[in-house]
Amino acid sequence: MAFEFRILLCRTKIYEAMRFNIKIQNLFLEFTCLLYIILFVYAAVSKLLDFENFQAQLGQSPLLSPFADFVSITVIVLELIIAVLLSVPRFRYFALCAAVALMSMFTTYIVIILHFSYFIPCSCGGILEKLGWKEHLIFNLAFLFLAIFAILLRSMNNRILIRLSLLVLGSVLVITGLFLFSEDIMQKENPFIRRFPQATAAKVGSIDLRNTSYYVAGTNKNKIYLANRLAPLQILEIDSNLKSKKKHTIQLDRENFNFKAVEIRINAPYFYVIDGTVPVIYRGLISHWKAKVMMEKQFYFSDIVFINDKQLAFRTQKPPTGENILGIANNYENPKIKYNPQVLQKQMEGIFDTDGTLQYSATLHKLIYTYYYRNQYIITKENLTVEHRANTIDTTTKAKLEVVKIKQSGDIKLAAPPYMVNRHTTVRGNLLFVNSLLRGKYEEIDVWKYASVVDVYDLSKQTYLLSFYVYDEEAGRMKNFFAGDSAMYILSGHYILKYGYGKRIQSKI
Template structure:
């Protein structure tokens, strides 16, 4: 009898020693790399909104249980806490592997080298050891019922956090980006030898680049970025005082335009010859060619200069209509409503994204506002210093603007936004060499995920164009191709 008791005590001592070793090591590892630990929690599908609290809570709990396990009189109660904590960790992994939209990085220390499945097995072993120790030390017949309640309660806590976290991320996102694996990565690149190129459009297996310094020169490349051809656009008239000529390609047509003149040419990419289709009917600062007979543009109201969205149907001056309700003024109606305009041919929707606040507007082709969505940052009001010049009456910015969303591009139902703001739990070191692209599903008005576009030879991304197969990026004088992973491909409709 005495021998059995000694063996049981040795077994209990051994299990408690293992738990103390595990919790002390885990807590110290987290403290030594605390910033990374918090960042990893910030990427968790379950714990993102609670990362600040959980990061301290887990470390304190691990140290506390380890101390209590070292005190013989409190060891029994500490074992209950240890088993509960390991059940929490195990349930977290089960949800990550089976119910989460993505799988984040593992925890720190030596355990980081374990995969999630191996980590689950490791935790399960400690749960079994802990339960065995409690059963040996217990003197009540109802111990199994109490253990079952403890395990169910621990599981319920994690499930509740998972459901609550998803609701917060979609409805009250406190500017936490998610960077799951399998989003987008560089698969090809080429040196254009010129920093003036921008992506003008795509067609099947072709990419068309235009040159701001030589606006009538077109560079055609295949999607592997290997083969190239050069074309020269021929205009039927050149008697305009061009200031800012741009090219937009929407196969089988291409368009040449200058909103400051204003004039619009159209031609076929089969011969690269263009004719004037609109001359001095309306000025514009941005334009979208939805189809050969329907154009959307941004212009300014007379007298006030405030931005307004309009549409032009065909070549009929009477077909020009405006909707003053699309853009909502916060300060001056000029800078605070500035932004980018994109068109989803698949959904027949226009999308306008503000530069200086966290909002995008989804419109039908007749400019009726369908929905207003929000980007994940928290800038609801434009942070601008607008001044009016007394002599000229012009409105100008009196300080550098606080830009939120710089570039946008769209493919089908996915809106890609190049954000200039660093989110919560994101590394400052990464932001020195990369820029973030946030992806939104405009059909559901939800944030999907984010990925980084890393600087190419010190050049930051300055222009990009999305298709349903890849996203093409201009960084300095480089053209890059980022291929989509399963996480993005599965979101296309």
């Protein structure tokens, strides 16, 4: 009798222990589900309240940029659905599995950001946005293991372990696949999404010129040279730190020309005084600012770059149509002029639709022509042989212009303000800098009210790299810029600004 009583007592204790364990398991399950409900509801509501910003942050992601529209909505919907299912005991197991999958994706995303990407703003919303990336990773891992442990407490066997392993592996592969495909889509089929990573370019100095008629003529070592449209032969020399200023007056050996559009170009050690309407080109040394006529009445030009001391490239108009055409001139004393009508491709009349900017990269020994009114730039050799036709990231493939021909005079004019795409360009080393006038996808319209954007392209790979904003200086818009070796010099209103390159640009020049 005593033996049977001891057996019964032992069974009772085992039963009570089992009940206690089940109670603890249920409490842990309830606690885990409650934490996840709070997390997902809070995160989803935070995203909804600031949805535009959340979507914009995803648009900046190196993993999710092309899928930002879909992902921004899907993540919020999934978080809310999982939160609802976790509150229903009948669906908690499946909801926890879904939470494991979603948290595995979030965790993989952060791991890729930390180890395989170079920038990304946080796009989780709410208080989690205050966490650093490593802290965010620890937070996600803690929640991930919490959900896995809750599932295993409910039922731990080989089948459950295999399911969880496949679930986590599948989630990792999904995010990894998005990362691999995203870059390919961004480079080949960019849906006009800009990226604004940190450490690109930032204002490091400025100086008040007290004059809005200056433009950047060029740079040389630690000096910037500004020319004045109202005083064409006046040069303002400023040191690269924007501390000291010095004025120069150019002396011409001859002035018997009917000047209409005098400009100055610096290509150290020379400076050039040009007027394509005469046409005439002077050249002199920046050491004494005295210029002699180098070429006159050889060809008219509307844009020109000096490749070296014996060669230049220019844009002119082809008679009798007036279509734009590029040419080169070798040997200034006895110039040999060559044209290539195949470089510029007309879409309409060949005048306005082929208008653009001409630049030269001394590093690559290439000429770069960027259209004003469509998303294309052309890279040619110094002899004007076309090597590449690449696209800027906007989607304007065809110029949007209203062109009319005046019957009485035969002149071709614009009937309405043009839809300009790429306004200013400058080249330094391997990079093309483009001041675009079009707002990209996910970009805040308020920023565009007081800032201009500069897009940066890798000329060697013909790919888009990144963008950065140039903020107005006392309400003065960026109107001209020039890329130096270590900084960009920008004219904004009556100020000249110095934007120092960050490591992301410096490493590419």
